[in-house]
Amino acid sequence: MADLLHIDHVSKSFEQRKGDAHLVLDSIDLTLGEGEFVSLLGASGCGKSTLLRIVAGLEVPSDGVVWLDGHEIVAPGRDRGMVFQQYTLYPWLTAKRNVEFALVDTPKKERPEIAAEYLEVVGLSDFADHFPSQLSGGMQQRVAIARALALRPRVMLMDEPFGALDAQTRGLMQELLLSIWERDRLSVLFVTHDVEESLILSDRVCVLGARPGRVREIVNVDLPRPRVYELRDSAEFITLKHHVHSLIHDEAVKATGLGNVLARGGYS
Ligand SMILES: Nc1ncnc2c1ncn2[C@@H]1O[C@H](COP(=O)(O)OP(=O)(O)OP(=O)(O)O)[C@@H](O)[C@H]1O
Ligand SMILES: [Mg+2]
Structure with a gap:
C-alpha cells in the first residue's frame, strides 16, 4: 500500500507563560496508506487533537514534517476534510x-x-x-x-466525531462511516479515546502515550471485514481489546501519577 500521508518525526512544543516550552508531541512517526483507516488512540491530553491539527495545517510542528502525496503540508487545504x-x-x-x-x-x-x-x-x-x-x-x-x-478530500481527518453522541447513535454512526469508507475507499485518520471504537473501525491503531505524546505501539487490527456488530464478542476482538486496554491503562497511570496510590490498594 502506497503511503498517502507520512507524519515524519513530528514534535510539538507550546510556549508557556514563564517562557519555557512544554513538549506535547515527541517525534511522532506514522504513515497512512491510500484507502487505509488508522486511529490515534490515547488518554486525554496526550496530544491527539494537536497532531490532527498539524496534519490539517492549522498548527505548525516544532520539528519534523507532514507529507501528503509527497508534498509538505504548510497550510490548510481542501485535500483534507475535517470533522470535529x-x-x-x-x-x-x-x-x-x-x-x-x-x-x-x-x-x-x-x-x-x-x-x-x-x-x-x-x-x-x-x-x-x-x-x-x-x-x-x-x-x-x-x-x-x-x-x-x-x-x-485525499484524506479525512476526524477528531472524536462521535464523542458527544449516545452509545446507540454512536454505534450506528460507526456503521455508517464504515459503509462510506468501503464504498469510496476513503483514507481516514481518526482520533478517539474509545478502545472498542478504534478496533471496530481501523486497520491499525496507533496507541499514544502521554506527557509527552509518543507512539507507544502501532497495533495491527487483523479482523475480518465487513466488521459486523457480533465481532465484538469474538475471541480475537477480546484479545486485542485487552492488549490495547493494558497499554492505555499503563499510560494513564503514568500520566495521572496515580501509580503509588493504586499500588497501595486502590479503593481501600
Ligand atoms: N494552543 C495551545 N497552547 C498551549 N498548550 C496547548 C495548546 N493546544 C494544546 N495544548 C496542550 O497540549 C496538550 C495536548 O492537548 P490536545 O488537545 O492535543 O490533547 P488530546 O489528546 O486531544 O486530549 P483530549 O482527549 O482531551 O481531546 C495539553 O496539555 C494541552 O493543554
Ligand atoms: Mg482532543
Missing part, C-alpha cells in the same frame, strides 16, 4: 447550504447537486432544508461528514 467533536455547522444555514458553503472552489451551479449527493450518502436527503437547531446531534455530525466528503 464539537458541532461546527453554521446555525443560520440549512443542512444543504452548510455543505454548499464549503464548496467555495466549485462552480456555483454545480454546488447544489454535489451537496444533494453527499446528504444522500449520509441519509439526510429529507432534511436538506432543515437548520442545525432542528437536527439531532447525530444528524448534525452527519451533515458535517457530508460537508467534508463533498470536498472529495
Whole structure:
C-alpha cells in the first residue's frame, strides 16, 4: 500500500507563560496508506487533537514534517476534510447550504447537486432544508461528514466525531462511516479515546502515550471485514481489546501519577 500521508518525526512544543516550552508531541512517526483507516488512540491530553491539527495545517510542528502525496503540508487545504467533536455547522444555514458553503472552489451551479449527493450518502436527503437547531446531534455530525466528503478530500481527518453522541447513535454512526469508507475507499485518520471504537473501525491503531505524546505501539487490527456488530464478542476482538486496554491503562497511570496510590490498594 502506497503511503498517502507520512507524519515524519513530528514534535510539538507550546510556549508557556514563564517562557519555557512544554513538549506535547515527541517525534511522532506514522504513515497512512491510500484507502487505509488508522486511529490515534490515547488518554486525554496526550496530544491527539494537536497532531490532527498539524496534519490539517492549522498548527505548525516544532520539528519534523507532514507529507501528503509527497508534498509538505504548510497550510490548510481542501485535500483534507475535517470533522470535529464539537458541532461546527453554521446555525443560520440549512443542512444543504452548510455543505454548499464549503464548496467555495466549485462552480456555483454545480454546488447544489454535489451537496444533494453527499446528504444522500449520509441519509439526510429529507432534511436538506432543515437548520442545525432542528437536527439531532447525530444528524448534525452527519451533515458535517457530508460537508467534508463533498470536498472529495485525499484524506479525512476526524477528531472524536462521535464523542458527544449516545452509545446507540454512536454505534450506528460507526456503521455508517464504515459503509462510506468501503464504498469510496476513503483514507481516514481518526482520533478517539474509545478502545472498542478504534478496533471496530481501523486497520491499525496507533496507541499514544502521554506527557509527552509518543507512539507507544502501532497495533495491527487483523479482523475480518465487513466488521459486523457480533465481532465484538469474538475471541480475537477480546484479545486485542485487552492488549490495547493494558497499554492505555499503563499510560494513564503514568500520566495521572496515580501509580503509588493504586499500588497501595486502590479503593481501600
Ligand atoms: N494552543 C495551545 N497552547 C498551549 N498548550 C496547548 C495548546 N493546544 C494544546 N495544548 C496542550 O497540549 C496538550 C495536548 O492537548 P490536545 O488537545 O492535543 O490533547 P488530546 O489528546 O486531544 O486530549 P483530549 O482527549 O482531551 O481531546 C495539553 O496539555 C494541552 O493543554
Ligand atoms: Mg482532543
